[in-house]
Amino acid sequence: xxxxxxxxxxxxxxxxxxxxxxxxxxxxxxxxxxxxxxxxxxxxxxxxxxxxxxxxxxxxxxxxxxxxxxxxxxxxxxxxxxxxxxxxxxxxxxxxxxxxxxxxxxxxxxxxxxxxxxxxxxxxxxxxxxxxxxxxxxxxxxxxxxxxxxxxxxxxxxxxxxxxxxxxxxxxxxxxxxxxxxxxxxxxxxxxxxxxxxxxxxxxxxxxxxxxxxxxxxxxxxxxxxxxxxxxxxxxxxxxxx
Numbered sequence: 641x642x643x644x645x646x647x648x649x650x651x652x653x654x655x656x657x658x659x660x661x662x663x664x665x666x667x668x669x670x671x672x673x674x675x676x677x678x679x680x681x682x683x684x685x686x687x688x689x690x691x692x693x694x695x696x697x698x699x700x701x702x703x704x705x706x707x708x709x710x711x712x713x714x715x716x717x718x719x720x721x722x723x724x725x726x727x728x729x730x731x732x733x734x735x736x737x738x739x740x741x742x743x744x745x746x747x748x749x750x751x752x753x754x755x756x757x758x759x760x761x762x763x764x765x766x767x768x769x770x771x772x773x774x775x776x777x778x779x780x781x782x783x784x785x786x787x788x789x790x791x792x793x794x795x796x797x798x799x800x801x802x803x804x805x806x807x808x809x810x811x812x813x814x815x816x817x818x819x820x821x822x823x824x825x826x827x828x829x830x831x832x833x834x835x836x837x838x839x840x841x842x843x844x845x846x847x848x849x850x851x852x853x854x855x856x857x858x859x860x861x862x863x864x865x866x867x868x869x870x871x872x873x874x875x876x877x878x879x880x881x882x
Contacts, residue, residue: 642857643878658811660779694721696778742766756798765794791828813839825854835859
């Protein structure tokens with residue numbers, strides 16, 4: 641299982657939201673480059689970055705992502721605003737290893753399939769759900785699609801993994817939704833990374849001691865920024881990149 645620290649970007653700054661609500665954004669650091677460098681120095685071998693401005697169509701943080709890529713030597717995945725082949729090509733040119741698609745996956749799955757056919761196994765499905773319904777456009781719009789149904793569809797589109805976030809847990813530090821993550825893994829047959837709700841070392845210890853079937857990694861952000869999780873210890877418990 642992979643330990644994956646997260647950087648969420650608004651206006652070039654590291655922030656965290658609570659339950660996906662943009663009005664709750666709290667700035668934790670003005671410099672994502674120094675944050676990413678610190679994660680690398682602690683031993684992180686994979687980094688999860690979300691461009692929240694691009695996700696809701698209100699700008700983007702490509703320059704910050706480019707700068708982070710220069711200092712983080714490990715695997716780097718980026719989500720938020722990957723809605724065209726040009727977006728995908730830009731991020732690949734920056735050197736991003738995995739591209740997380742969410743809104744495009746729901747609204748234009750045939751495009752995602754075509755992108756994957758052209759670029760290869762570089763896409764991950766970002767499935768973000770509230771009470772089982774997938775949310776899109778920076779979690780601000782509904783889809784009427786169940787997370788488990790989208791997981792099955794994603795399997796046939798050429799994505800290599802799923803990153804699943806229970807929006808009701810995100811930023812709450814209340815613990816991840818392990819049962820639903822296992823359901824998505826079983827339904828899709830794809831490795832699933834769990835995100836949202838990890839609040840302390842005990843949550844990670846529980847995952848490490850009884851690894852959920854099909855769960856290949858865990859993303860955490862707020863607990864890390866607030867000192868509730870020690871990154872070096874998390875990596876020791878869960879591991880780095882495969």
